[in-house]
Amino acid sequence: MTTEPTTDRGSAGVEAAIAVVALLSVGFFIIGALRVVGTGGDVNAAAHSAARAAAAEYDSGAASAAANTAAAGVLADRGVACQSLNVSVGGDFVPGGLVTVDVSCTVSLGDVGLSGFPGSRTVHGHGVEQIDIVRGGT
DSSP: OOOOOOSOTTHHHHHHHHHHHHHHHHHHHHHHHHHHHHHHHHHHHHHHHHHHHHHTSSSHHHHHHHHHHHHHHHHHHTTOOEEEEEEEEEEOOSTTOEEEEEEEEEEEOGGGGGGTOOSEEEEEEEEEEEOOTTOOOO
């Protein structure tokens, strides 16, 4: 009985390397997906806060400034670094009117690019707030 030498020596190392690369790719994908989903919630929270700030103002100019400040503050507090932040305010600035705020934030995904995510992604949020009916003169 003679045993023939096997030719698959070293294949365990190759299999381990493939497994490590696959696990790292899955890890990067999960991190990127969580960043996009988490940022979506943060941008929505910023839009709602901006709508509350805008509803407290008496004209569209002051409302726009207040909304920009509020949105930027919420995103900074939550650690979201926007490459570009766009806050738009609309609605009727009369007692009982509705103020709408749309926030869009472009987030860099360069650090998870290995998993197939593009270099950046724009996330949108929307907030609506009613102006107090009994507030002072306009």
